[in-house]
Amino acid sequence: MLQYIICGNNASKIIDLAQQALDNGCRWIRLDLSAINTNEIEATVELLQEKCSHVEAFMTIENDVETAISMKMAGVHLGLDNKITAIDARKKLGEEPIMGITIKHGSDVPFIPRSAVDYIAIENDSLEECSKVVAQMKEAGLDEPVVATFKPDMLLDSLFDTGINGIVVNHSTTTPPQIPILIDKITTLVERRLSCI
DSSP states (O other): OEEEEEEOSOHHHHHHHHHHHHHTTOOEEEEEOTTSOHHHHHHHHHHHHHHHHHTTOEEEEESOHHHHHHTTOSEEEEOTTOSSOHHHHHHHHOSSSEEEEEEOSGGGGGGOOTTTOSEEEEOOSOHHHHHHHHHHHHHTTOOOOEEEEOOTTSOHHHHHTTTOSEEEEETTTSOGGGHHHHHHHHHHHHHHHHHTO
């Protein structure tokens, strides 16, 4: 699983980045439109939804439940700075849309609203902390997928060794041409792990 986060204050650049990511094989775009003009949000989402549908990719939006609902998006991701609880967001969204939340530490796991969340994202550079989150989730009987933020100085093998299910890449730290390389590495790692089960 690879989630590609695209953000910024220029709608045209966001659209171009999304197109490049999709062309390179990315199939999950996480949009952060908080910095662009409010009047541009609907048109931007509509255009990107068309682009995603052409390659059977899907798109979620950061912290914007209302847009996710009005534009019938695949779902929403609630970051650390969200202004709505996961429970309230789920009530508004309904059962079908995907919803993820960001946590930073293993100590956050007991507070995950299991009934509302489909996956967990870890925002922490520490491999040890990623391992703690995965371990704490197992102890709590939580089986939701876990994704972790990838940075260029990290080793994918080491990151996946923590037990995560996928990675999150921010466009500001990774160039679109690197996306197919990451996808290939992720696929290889997952296939290798499955063959050992």
